[in-house]
Amino acid sequence: MNTLAAPRLACRACRDGTELGFAFTMAFQPIVDVARGQVWGYEALVRGPHGEGAGSILSQVTEETLYRFDQAARVKAIELAGRLFPAGSDTKLSINFMPNAVYEPAACIRASLEAARRVGFGHERLHFEFTENERFRDIAHVQKIVTEYRRQGFLTALDDFGAGYAGLGLLANFRPDLIKIDMDLVRGCDTDAGRRTIVGGIVQIARGLGVGVIAEGIETAGEAEALHGLGIDLMQGYHFAKPALEALPEVAGFAAGGTLRSVA
Template sequence: MSHLKPCRACRDGAELDFAFTMAFQPILDLARDRVWGYEALVRGPEGQSAASILDRVTDDTRYRFDQAARVRAIELAGRLFPRDGETRLSINFMPNAVYEPAACIRASLEAARRVGFAHERIMFEFTENERFRDTEHVRRIVSEYRRQGFLTALDDFGAGYAGLSLLANFRPDLIKIDMDLIRGIDADEGRRGIVAGLVAIARALSVTVLAEGIETRGELDALRDLGITLFQGYHFARPLLEGLPEVAGFGEPASLERVA
């Protein structure tokens, strides 16, 4: 892998003229009573929203931002994450910003090696809500990332443009069921039926299901009854800027101040 050279588009992107960092939110495996991993979420240096940062990303800086966000997330994970060799890092990426999958992943691999974070612990999420300019290109990205040893996930599943089609075409390791399907599921028979169907489809395809956006105990109980074991949401912990938030019963939190 070290022989790969970045493509010209990867080298020549415009420099960013704004700063950003990451907040981390835990993903919990309740079947094993542990933190499965953390999702890295873009934030401003003072905790400004992801939208306020993404609004500044232009077509000219899309690639540079996507690469810088990956590296920032990996560098922070290398400093913050427990040295258990298992806790995973989930990173959102922009498929439309990837020019050549094998070359454009090089910076992520180099960052992981530099901080001693095994790249097999990294999961890349792409969202169903983003219209893909070239579906075959996205298929190549997912295939290359999996070949390199990364996990892949389809985010916001059930809320975007072509969910089942994307699942059939890309076969990610994991799908994250969109929070709009989760909200109030304990009191909504229709939502329970839809999610039960998605769980059955995922199981048939050997795809793991994660329910995101959990806000109440009722939602959690309903989803556990459907056989889901991976969860994420405010019910457990809110994202913490440059740190790992405390989750009752899941170990000690970490922060940059504590480990610097």
């Protein structure tokens, strides 16, 4: 499909009530603030209705259903968060979105805002992630999305930083609120001086730009300790909790007051 046709298709898909033809739900994985010893937020991850991996669902998404799926996934995540998240908290909800599926940022966010209002979930708690692994059709369009979302009061994050297409260029162009350092850079950083040097450099660049950092894919106490030593407080990975289907998992790996600890 050519990119000029995409907006017209998107408009039609958002209006016509086309069924996706498959069911899906969400699992939630915590993002912890180890400095404060608390959960900062949860990332909503696409799953099949019985816990099937995201790949089994995304493989069913076609060009014709891309826009509707993106909208439906956001609404599903917000509705579940409204039911599961602690009442009265400021816990963030992190939602992955597909920039190539957004034809007009202000229009395409309406369903998300309506869902948030419906379940009493403050829109300022919404955090949208776009991935460096997705090759964007139109960089200027993605910049427009990020600008609009920030205007609406949402946090934005560049996911999988260091793993995909032109990461530093995307960071320079978009200036998101946060970057999520890819797990391939995190893995073994406690024993690999080269990885620590790279991650430390990313942290310094982010600080210089006023961008926050989340490290993802953490599996060991050693990795968590090394990353904390580099100045990263927000972390995510199996060391703390695996995703739970339509539930908030029990969190391990750190104690109140920000003390990191081993997980048996």
